Amino acid sequence: MKLLYFAWLKQKTGCAEEEVQPPAEVATVAELLSWLEGRGGGFAEALADRTAIRVAVNQEYARPGDPVKPGDEVALFPPVTGG
Template identity: 45%
Template sequence: MKLVYFAWVRERIGKAEEVVDLPAGLDTVADLLRWLRGRGEEYAYAFEGDGVVRVAIDRIHAKSTAPLAGASEIAFFPPMTGG
């Protein structure tokens, strides 16, 4: 699965994207975030606040309960503001 990181998420992790083989048992976005936090200090730092980082599955915004099944790309980005 392709993981894409934007803005300060990218800066904290130190890469813009990566392709990973997800372990069995990761069914939802929340499961994926827990797994990512365990991959090292940089990931723990990037995903330290529950609900802060926004997620898109195949370019569609998703909640933490969204299933990962069938997804080809997951993007992570900080909250956006605009005017």
């Protein structure tokens, strides 16, 4: 699974992208975020407030209950605002 981090999520986690292999029981967006947060450090800090994070799976907006699987591209980014 390829993870992409944008804006302050990239700064807090210390990486722009990475390849991960979550455990088999990680099957939804929410479970993935919890697993990533459990890595500690900048990941825990970046993922502590889920209301400040948006997720896209394979370039489509995703909700917490949406599925994730090996081979997916998952992007994490702050809410987009316009002006």
